[in-house]
Amino acid sequence: MTVSPADVIDWGAVRISVDPYGRLTLVRPDGQTHGGLVPVRAFPTTDPGRWISFTDSQGREMLLLESLEQLSPDNRLLVQQELARREFQPRISRVFEARPGSSQTDWRVQTDRGEVGFATTTEENVRAQGEHGVLLTDTLGIRYLIPDRRELDPESQKILRRFL
Numbered sequence: 001m002t003v004s005p006a007d008v009i010d011w012g013a014v015r016i017s018v019d020p021y022g023r024l025t026l027v028r029p030d031g032q033t034h035g036g037l038v039p040v041r042a043f044p045t046t047d048p049g050r051w052i053s054f055t056d057s058q059g060r061e062m063l064l065l066e067s068l069e070q071l072s073p074d075n076r077l078l079v080q081q082e083l084a085r086r087e088f089q090p091r092i093s094r095v096f097e098a099r100p101g102s103s104q105t106d107w108r109v110q111t112d113r114g115e116v117g118f119a120t121t122t123e124e125n126v127r128a129q130g131e132h133g134v135l136l137t138d139t140l141g142i143r144y145l146i147p148d149r150r151e152l153d154p155e156s157q158k159i160l161r162r163f164l
Contacts, residue, residue, distance in 0.1 A: 009063065011070035016078050024082055026054065026063070034062055038086070039079050052079065090116070092136070092146045095156040098163065104139065105163070111144065118142065126163040134160065 013029040024037045034054070042051035042064070054063040068076050090111035099106045104119040105126075118138035120126055129135040134146040146152065149160055 011065060012072060014071070014075060016071070016075040018078065024054075024078065037062060039082050040086070041083065052083070089143050089145050092134075092144050092152075094153060095159045098159050107136070107138075109144065118144070123163070128164060134164065 010029050015027040017025050017027075019025050019035065023035065024039065025033065025035045026037055027033050034056075036057050037054040038057070038059075040053045040055055041048055042053050049068045050066060052065040052068065053061045054065065055061050065071070065079075068079065071079060090113045092109045092111050094110040096108040096110065096115075097106075098108075104121045106117065106119050108115070108117045118136075118140075120136060121139055125137045127135055129145065132148045132150055134149050136144040136146075138144070146160070149157060152160065
């Protein structure tokens with residue numbers, strides 16, 4: 001793909017702010033405004049400071065930032081805070097119960113942030129993450145991570161196997 005000069009953004013001259021609804025607004029040096037942006041880390045996730053995609057509310061990519069270092073310190077802080085808020089991901093260390101119902105499964109688990117209960121609605125909300133990890137996404141969109149299911153106690157592993 002050929003990049004034209006119109007596609008190149010001087011990220012150092014960009015202004016980023018948070019609107020009254022808590023959404024990011026980005027104003028380009030030419031005055032073009034993009035509101036309601038959501039920063040999302042692109043792959044590889046092993047380099048979290050690079051390749052940040054700014055998407056609209058429908059998930060369409062609007063802008064792509066190669067490195068957080070291209071932003072001014074204030075803008076970088078705003079983007080990092082939004083990424084941290086979006087990527088809130090408690091780690092599950094024990095599964096006490098998972099009760100399937102007609103429309104959802106109710107979970108009670110121990111996380112690195114304490115004991116919590118949540119619900120998942122579909123089978124896709126419990127999926128393998130890598131070779132031994134598991135990612136559960138609740139009805140509110142909060143993602144819970146089990147980095148390595150082999151490290152769970154035997155009862156937790158037994159409960160989890162029903163869903164994988």
